[in-house]
Amino acid sequence: MFKEFHHAAADPxxxxxxxxxxxxxxxxxxxxxxxxxxxxxxxxxxxxxxxxVRRFLDGLALVGLGGGGIPELARLNALLEPLSGWRCVAVAGLVPDEAFFAMLAARVFPIGNFIRTRAELDYLEEPDCFHDIYGHVPMLADRQVANAMQQFGQTGVEAIAAGQGDKVARLYWHTIEFGLVREEGELRILGAGLASSFGEAAKSLEDPQIERRRFTPQSAVATPYRHDAMQPLYLVADSMEAVVEALDGPLP
Structure with a gap:
């Protein structure tokens, strides 16, 4: 499983x-x-x-990722853009914070232009196109989530400029990458890092030794995370609406 997203150290x-x-x-x-x-x-x-979460499965069906191998981005965008106004672009590797959040603010999502080898099916340090497309794109097909992600991109740009990059990175991590949420009384996966991980997806929900705390925007920005191992802690949102509100609102 990937422990990083397209995010790198700030560069003026x-x-x-x-x-x-x-x-x-x-x-x-x-x-x-x-x-x-x-x-x-x-x-x-x-x-x-x-x-x-149901929105992921709905989005997965809408953007047609199954069968036929790695999606061609032009064809993927032809399905995604009419749904939410988002499009995907290829990048060669990690993108600096300022550029990453500026992409989100422009309704653009970066996709690594490589895929892991067979020997790396279960773990890869740097996110490849499977993590980026399978993990993220289905949620971007949901118009409410897509709008909140664009606003969060703008929040990220402003936060980095104000010296609050750590806060916005933590909120991103504990929601978009490794967040859990309660849906119809059940604990469900939200984050793309979990959605694209064979080993960590079930573990995040079922391992009794893992700590799960209630998500609030305040708790997210105050909670450090591991990027080099499976997570020992997950934050659990009360609902999808709570996550959307957190992404769409001001940084705590």
Whole structure:
């Protein structure tokens, strides 16, 4: 599982986010790369049934990620943009904070232009296109979440400029990447880091040794996280509406 998102140390000389966009190079993916995507997609989708928020499953059906190997971003955007106004762009690796949040503010999501090897099915340090597309894009098909994510991008840009980058990174981590939420009385996965992890998805819900605390925006910005191992702690939101409100509102 990935323990980082497209986020790197702040740099006062960072150029505009467009400078980080590269060609996806879809034609260079091998048949094994496409088979790896199909293996990951099939087993993760089976695992998540009954374990993830309904909006994710609804979005997964709308953006058509299953079958046919790694999605070509142009074709993916043709489905995603009419739904929520978001589009995906390829990047070569981690994007600095300022550029990452500026992308979100522009309704643009960065997608790594590579996929893990067969030997790395269960763990990869840097997020690849499976994490980025499978983990994030289904939620971006939901208009309410999509609007909140854009606002959160603007909040992130302003927070970094004000020297509060740590706060916005923690709120992102404890919701969009590794958040849990209660839905219809059940504990469900929200975060993309969990949605795309075969090992951590079930563990986050079922391991009795893991600590789970109630999410509030205040608790999220005050709670450090691990980026180099499975999480020992998750924050649990009362509802999807509570998460949307937190992303759409001011930074605590």
């Amino acid at each position: 000389l960072v150029p505009g986010w467009q400078a980080y966009v590269v060609d996806q190079g879809w034609g260079r993916f091998s048949s094994e790369d496409h088979e790896t995507w199909d293996i990951l997609y099939a087993r993760q989708t089976r695992l998540l049934e009954g374990r993830i």
